Amino acid sequence: MTTAQANVLGSEAAYGRFFVPPTEYGLHVLSAQQFGAQNLEALCIRTDELRRLKTNPQTARELATTYLGQEVCSLFYEPSTRTRTSFEHAALALGIGVVSTENAKEFSSAAKGETIADTIRVLGNFAAVILRHHETGSAAIAASRSKIPIINAGDGRGEHPTQALLDVYTIQHHKDRLSGLHVVMGGDLMHGRTVRSLAIALSKFPNNHISFVSTPDLRMEPDIKRILTERGTTYDETFSMSEALEDPLRAADVIYWTRTQTERFARSAKTPWHKKLGDMLTRSSVALLESPARANGNSPGSFVIDRAALDNFRKDAIIMHPLPRVWEITPEVDGDARAVYFDQANYGLLVRIAVLGAILG
């Protein structure tokens, strides 16, 4: 999206209904960045509406014939069953036919060697393509060659915009506001796509403060901090779980916890040294899985929310997690009213119905 376009969208003050702001390549969903504050607020209103419509069998039935005669292609170059399931569910809920593959690499197998640009053009009869790709930036490449809308369902370390949208909706739904919030983001902030996107989304609303909680090795990267500073969103950092329990976690309105994505770290290793480090982290996380001792307050394995940690949180806080969770939130936390991570996952369906609806018009 060019700056000019962003300004136009930002100035659309009278805007009421949720829509997808176009990118420089036309109508696509490529990045959480695309969506301005008003878009996000309108999304929340639309998602609430869809929750009512989808819950009532009669209106769910009507919803399921909305886009009869239109079909989307769910084109996944790497398996992501969770994301694919949610998107396909959303499409079906609107009466959109779904053609699905988690085997999209076969389109461009080594022997055949088709580019993604060619593949996208072959799919020109679909109403939209839901694209998951292992390479960062693939969604934009596809969009630049496509005559039909591309919905980015995650491209490498790049973006996963609908995840950011469902996170925003979860906060609005449970806290009834998107501004004036103290949000703690904890875990692997360096590799976590979701915390990066959510931080940017929160920076579009006034008076939010973000506390980053991680090991020093897995801290939030400077590009995001720079954006926050530019937009006047304050933040602080804490590198030990015991300290975090004293300070940011005690005060937080929203606690957004994530797992240590050791497998992604190992994969993105560029040098033998990084590779070795990735292997070590993977091994250590497995070890921690088996014995997540909290003795040491600043090893990755100590960043655990358990029943004891809950006592430190505000009564009206909410605990979010993009899931899957492994050991970083213990199952005993699930029953607590503040644990909303399973609801959060389920809101994904509604947000994706909203997005598909906005794309198909």
Place this chain on the structure above:
Amino acid sequence: MTTAQANVLGSEAAYGRFFVPPTEYGLHVLSAQQFGAQNLEALCIRTDELRRLKTNPQTARELATTYLGQEVCSLFYEPSTRTRTSFEHAALALGIGVVSTENAKEFSSAAKGETIADTIRVLGNFAAVILRHHETGSAAIAASRSKIPIINAGDGRGEHPTQALLDVYTIQHHKDRLSGLHVVMGGDLMHGRTVRSLAIALSKFPNNHISFVSTPDLRMEPDIKRILTERGTTYDETFSMSEALEDPLRAADVIYWTRTQTERFARSAKTPWHKKLGDMLTRSSVALLESPARANGNSPGSFVIDRAALDNFRKDAIIMHPLPRVWEITPEVDGDARAVYFDQANYGLLVRIAVLGAILG
């Protein structure tokens, strides 16, 4: 299901319409055991009705809009294309949207480590989950944490309830009764999930007699025999094909034949000795595939129904098989009017339509 619940259901004498009796975890289809005699009879009536509805294009069309606006997730942790195909077909026939994966292990990959309990909660927007899992007892674990119905499509050596239901329907359809039957079950009775479930189902009706025909190594296990004895269902055992042709097979109303599941045997081996035995059986079954000589009347390879065997069977007998069949029924038998195994497989669609309808209400 608790004993108390079973009694309540058993006493529901005025019951007419097919429904799924709830389990201790709520409304789920976990086990063939759940279904009482009256349930099974009602299922057969409903399945007959569905056969008429599905055969007529006009009523099939109406059927296909029944549950518009509801979606199910077909969640398979191991591929079972045959079962998945039948369930998904059933859902589509009712207008239920289907989101499908045979790659469900990815939900909880080694690196990510999500439990099935978490996975199930993430799928909370579906009307039901059709679950196939490689571990015995997984369906009950999933059900215990699920707010939506779980339909067990096979969990390890545990249960595969809809297979048992379609077997019951096949018998009712072709023999017009579920009591007073002489049923021969032959093949690998130790590892065959279907014969175990069917034996229990038959024990719920009066005056049935079951003849088990297998090698001594692959005989029906004591737990099933104990249940039969408790319920007054008589049984006998024969360990040689040549003898079986003389006695139980000659008198049987229903001949339920199965293949030797050598691959499952090898997989379930607990000790090196068992492992070796499994390997031997696998090798020998492959050898038998190539040359299924019947010289020796009590090797697994001798338990073959061929055209010659047919002469010994009653004119009104039916030959069933859960399929796939390998060498244990020769293709020349397929043309005989008594061979109903392909019909049996096709009834699976109708029975699963009945079950999905009962679950979605």
Place this chain on the structure above:
Amino acid sequence: MTTAQANVLGSEAAYGRFFVPPTEYGLHVLSAQQFGAQNLEALCIRTDELRRLKTNPQTARELATTYLGQEVCSLFYEPSTRTRTSFEHAALALGIGVVSTENAKEFSSAAKGETIADTIRVLGNFAAVILRHHETGSAAIAASRSKIPIINAGDGRGEHPTQALLDVYTIQHHKDRLSGLHVVMGGDLMHGRTVRSLAIALSKFPNNHISFVSTPDLRMEPDIKRILTERGTTYDETFSMSEALEDPLRAADVIYWTRTQTERFARSAKTPWHKKLGDMLTRSSVALLESPARANGNSPGSFVIDRAALDNFRKDAIIMHPLPRVWEITPEVDGDARAVYFDQANYGLLVRIAVLGAILG
């Protein structure tokens, strides 16, 4: 198809609407050969009609309820995401429920050993089966045992009839005729299923001339040439790209270019010598991918259509390709109005809608 049947169909002069001529096993789509000149013309009319219906949202909506209550099984024994996607899209566009597998080998895994004849009979409740199989002739075997229509979506080196149909439609659509054409077919003519089928289809219309352009090793096989000769369709052969640019390419109405299917060549190798040749070709094609030098006018790598080549073509020629394309047409050609290969791929949807409609009636 027997000769008797072919004659009957050939004499059906008054025929107007597109239908699928039955095979000797009943109503199936097994071969492009099945379709006579009048069928192909009627197909083009029907496809044009479907293009209008599918483009208009209101009629697309109506189309999407046509076959409500009917379901097809997309049964792929080898992945072919591109073909599967197109067929499933076509089915959904008609309101046909789709059950899908690219994992069909699991039906007949080594351990289980089910034959395709058995598998097909288990799928007897579907309205049709769309079958992709790695073994030549599998579609006919399946059809011979099936009570429901089989649609061949490619069987080994055998047939891929709907690809031929969409090629015919593309020519009719862009050239407004199927006779009196000069068609160049270039690339790997020995292994390319599409050029073989298209040559036969063109031979059913008068006054077509085909120019084959390839290396001597990859020339069109004699069986096709014999059919052309029998039917009075003339052809010539050129074995060097530089010569081809002078002669057939300069005069052609239709340029049908294909990639060198080195992976298929390697796979079909019968002797160690052929195997070695296949490996060499594979290696050389990879090398050519990286540096498709045109220095040598008769190596596989020289058969490239680039911007320079375009200057030699007629202004009203069309350039077709079955896709995926690798290096044999450079991306700079894509923008030329004569390059219709992406449209061609997209017509596949419409042709398959026509075929499914004709099969389901």
